Amino acid sequence: MRWLPCLYWFLCIGLIAACDRASSNFENGDVKESSAPQSEAAPPPPPGEVAPKEAKGEANVEIKLIKTGTLEFETSDLESTYQRIRTAAQTNGAFVSNESTANEYDRIVQHLTIRVPSRNFDPLLSAISKGVKHFDTKNIEAVDVTEEFVDAEARLKTKKQVEQRYQDLLKRANKISEILEIEKQIGELRAEIESIEGRLRYLSNRVDYSTLDIRFYKKVAEHRVVEENRFGRAFRNGWDGMVSFMIGLTSIWPFLIIFGIGGYFFWRRWRKK
Template identity: 25%
Template sequence: MKLKWFFPVFILLLSIAACSSNSEGSDKSSSGGKGPEQTESETLNKKDIAFSEQEERVEKAEDTDGKKSGDTSPESSGRKVIYNADLQLKVNNYTEVQGKLEKKAISYGGYIVQSQTSTFEEEQLSGTMVFRIPQKNFQSFLHDAEGTAEEIAHRNVSGQDVTEEFVDLESRLRSKKAVEARLLSFMDEAEKTEDLLKISADLAAVQEEIEQLAGRKNFLQNQTDYSTVTVSLEETNILVPNVDQASDLNTWQKVKKQLAVNINFLLALVSGIIVLIAGNLPILILIGMVLLTIWIFLRKKKRMNHLPPQEKKY
């Protein structure tokens, strides 16, 4: 009975051993024919494939996160909105209102970007000022600016929602930084010069994109943190001088000024005549000689016409 079960078990063990030896031999034959260079190239290709797949996975994950998050900022739940305001105000005293607005802007943590003043008909003042005000104080500054005016000629407030662009920039920045880290790890593992050059070129391109994305993000952040307010002021009152104060008339000074102007005009006229005569003296002498000759000839001819016929010489 024992011999009856021994032969089938022995044959089964032999078949299992034969199958395992064949599989090991096939693996060795498939890998044994390749040299070290081919193995290294395959390793680099596998790294490139893994790198591409990881980049795609990161970008897809970031896009999915951005879509799920909708229009909310990753840093806060508020929206990213760029506010701009344009006010045209009519005021009684331009200088006083200008000083008040400048002080208000500084007290709110803002600053002046541009200030321009001009005079209309030598009496009325007008000008334009551009302020950058923190967004949290935007409405308060508008209310204060309108409170200084006698009349609001024009008011325009606009906002641009850049939340979606801001979120997209942050997602792309995280994706590119992950790619940058992966390229740096590849550079540490690379052994050939050509591989290092290729990875360096890819790394430079990725870092340039990171700088561009970071610059755009910083610009949007600044635009949303500070609102732009343009205030145009126009003075309505006309300043009338007091005529009862003799000291303000400056009569004697005006007389001396007018006298000096007339003397300068006469001196300039005389100087011009002298320069004209002296500079054109040769031409004047030539013209004088020609005129003198013509005059002498005409005078002689006239005298001959008045002589008796017998005294005329033909």
């Protein structure tokens, strides 16, 4: 039985060696795992660039432009110019919303306000400009209302959602005070919704139909005023003054009678003395 202690010691030594190898393998595995390159997160886009999703969302937004124009020029024939503008307007699907004619000091002026579909604004402008040698005024402006349009649509959507929640609360309300309060809130929301809808309709109309103000004129002979004769003018002024004086006396005739009677009695008494 002497070999049993030796066997015991051999087993202990083997177990210790096995534990050392396992510990060594574990440490080597940790080092390899820690030394492996870690995947880095994608860097954020530079401040001046837009992320792909955001750019895609912005690309879907339709640009809303309100186009307006002002033209003023001289013509030798008012009637032919007027007919040419009306024909160009009809060809481009436009209509005249306002029309006026005025006689000024040395010219006859005609003014037209035309509403034209936005897609036909440039063709109409080109058709009217043909044959015009010089523009006294030519001003074309395009105002971008996309931001206001999108903001109004977003506010409208939010307020309609809130209104629907109030409608749901109204169906479950039991107390009269609750019903009155909810109806008050619904009324205020409805007024705001109708205001936003009206603003959107106005913007849509201005975007869909551009406005072109046209003012053209023809020069005529100046109307000179002939200076009157000084003597004739002085005589007329004197006559007018005398007439005014007589009218003034006529308006105070009761006082003249009273003063006349009083003066007569005063004169009689003064003569007796």
